[in-house]
Structures are given as structure tokens and as C-alpha cells.
Amino acid sequence: MTTTIVVIIVSGALIIGAVWGIYGNLSKKLEGFLVALAGGALLVSALLELINPALEQNSVLITLTIVFAGAIVFTVLDYLIKEKWGSKSGGGLLAAITLDGIPENLAMGVALIGAEPLSVAALAGSIFLSNLPEAAGGAKEMAENSDSKKKILWLWIITALILSVSAILGHFLLADVSNEYLNYIKCxxxxxVVASLALEVFPKAFKEDKYWTGLATAIGLVxxxxxxxxxE
Incomplete structure (x- = not known):
């Protein structure tokens, strides 16, 4: 039951954000502020929840190599989406959410096994905080460059469903996997996440909101x- 509730909250943030971005009144400055706020939250998630556990428990060399591999894969996919496959604006953010979201949600599903209520709330809250504005900003840009808002919305709904399935699979299928390999998935x-922040999140936020970006990032981080x- 707990897993279902958390999955609904986390994935629902993508759908709510997409609806807001496509059909709501989201100004450019507010969009930039919210995306920067999400970036601050993602900084914490990447370092404390995804990378740091492996640095403390696993091989440092392997951990850092896998972190770098995740950044390489995202960078290559982001390049292909934008330069080779002709994705409209916002596609990079969708790729960011999907690529870091699948392993993140797999690990989240496992983390929910026997977790304390406060731990569950903290994890769900952090991911919700980053997913909502990211989805709003990405969906808004995609809708501005597409003739079909409904098609864009369905794309985000499908993404949310994929991430939901990832969390459920993680909860039921990866429960017996060693902590070492789960840490590597998170890494x-x-x-x-790190590559997406550099390529998608912060450049987009600064473009729309200029120097408020720094403050928004700090708020998200705090x-x-x-x-x-x-x-804890």
C-alpha cells in the first residue's frame, strides 16, 4: 500500500506538471524559477541519495566509473535527441526525467521495503519537488513547438507510467539483489542527473529567469x- 501511494505521488507530479505546463498560465520567469528550484533538489538527490551510499559502502573506483558512465550515456542521448533525431524543445528534459528516473525509481521501490514513514515521506517529497517543475517546463516548451497538445500530454503520461512500473518492479523483483548492485544502479x-543539470536544467533556468536562478537553486537545495x- 505504501509503495502504491508513493508511486502515485511521484509519478503524478509528472502528469500534474505536464498539464500545468501545457494548459496553464506559466510565465517564462516562473518557469525558469521552478526549473532552477528543481535543479537544487536534484543536486541533493544525486549526491546524498544516489551517489554517496555507494561511496561509503562500495568500491570508490567502480562507483565513480559508473557515475561517469551515466553522465556519458545521458550526454550522448541528449545530443542524439536534439541534433540527430530532431526533437522539439523540451525533449531533453523528458529524456533527463526518463533516463535518471528509471534506475532511480527501481531503487526507490526497493528502498520502500520496511522503510519508516518519515523516510518514505522524505524520499517521495524530494522526487515530487524535482519532477513537478521539470515536467511543467519541459511540457510547456514541447507544446509551444507542436501542433498537438494532447499528443504531448500523452507522452508525459506514458513516461509517468513507465517510471511507475519501474518502482513497482524494483519493489517486488529487486528485493533480494545485493545492496552493492543496487548502489551501482543508483550511481x-x-x-x-549531473549531466542533465549541466545540459538541460540550469541553462534553461538562467535563460528564462536570469539571476534569480541562483536563489531558486538554493531554495530547492535547502x-x-x-x-x-x-x-534520518
Whole structure:
């Protein structure tokens, strides 16, 4: 039951954000502010929840290599989406959410096994905080460059469903996998997050909101750190 609730909250943030971005009144400055806020939250998630556990428990060399591999894979896919496959604006953010979201949600499903309520709330809150504005900004850009808003919305709904399935599979199929390999899955996601922040999130935020981007990033970071502290 707990897993279902968390999956609905986390994946629902993508759908709510997409609806807001496509059909709502989202100004460019507010969009940039929210995307930067999400970037701050993702910084915390990447370092504390995805990468740091492996640095403490696994081989440092292997951990850092896998982090770098995640960044390489995201960078290559982002390049292909934008330069070779002709994706409209916003496609990079969708790729970011999907690529780092699948391993992140697999690991989240496992983390929910026997987790304390505060830990569950902190994890769900951090991911919700990053998914909502990212989806709003990405969907808005895609809708502005597409003739079919309904098609864009369905694309985000399908993405949310894929991530939901990832979390459920992680909960039921990866429960017996060693912590070492789960940490490596998270590290790959962490590397993808770092690359997405550099290529998609912060450049987009600064373009729309200029110097408020720094403040918004700090707010997202502080909120995510606070949520993370609740789960300790």
C-alpha cells in the first residue's frame, strides 16, 4: 500500500506538471524559477541519495566509473535527441526525467521495503519537488513547438507510467539483489542527473529567469536537504 501511494505521488507530479505546463498560465520567469528550484533538489538527490551510499559502502573506483558512465550515456542521448533525431524543445528534459528516473525509481521501490514513514515521506517529497517543475517546463516548451497538445500530454503520461512500473518492479523483483548492485544502479542515475543539470536544467533556468536562478537553486537545495533530514 505504501509503495502504491508513493508511486502515485511521484509519478503524478509528472502528469500534474505536464498539464500545468501545457494548459496553464506559466510565465517564462516562473518557469525558469521552478526549473532552477528543481535543479537544487536534484543536486541533493544525486549526491546524498544516489551517489554517496555507494561511496561509503562500495568500491570508490567502480562507483565513480559508473557515475561517469551515466553522465556519458545521458550526454550522448541528449545530443542524439536534439541534433540527430530532431526533437522539439523540451525533449531533453523528458529524456533527463526518463533516463535518471528509471534506475532511480527501481531503487526507490526497493528502498520502500520496511522503510519508516518519515523516510518514505522524505524520499517521495524530494522526487515530487524535482519532477513537478521539470515536467511543467519541459511540457510547456514541447507544446509551444507542436501542433498537438494532447499528443504531448500523452507522452508525459506514458513516461509517468513507465517510471511507475519501474518502482513497482524494483519493489517486488529487486528485493533480494545485493545492496552493492543496487548502489551501482543508483550511481548510474546520479551520473545522468549531473549531466542533465549541466545540459538541460540550469541553462534553461538562467535563460528564462536570469539571476534569480541562483536563489531558486538554493531554495530547492535547502528544501530537499530539510526533507532528507526528516528521513534520518
Amino acid at each position: 548510474f542515475a546520479g551520473g545522468a 528544501l530537499a536537504l530539510f526533507l532528507n533530514s526528516l528521513g
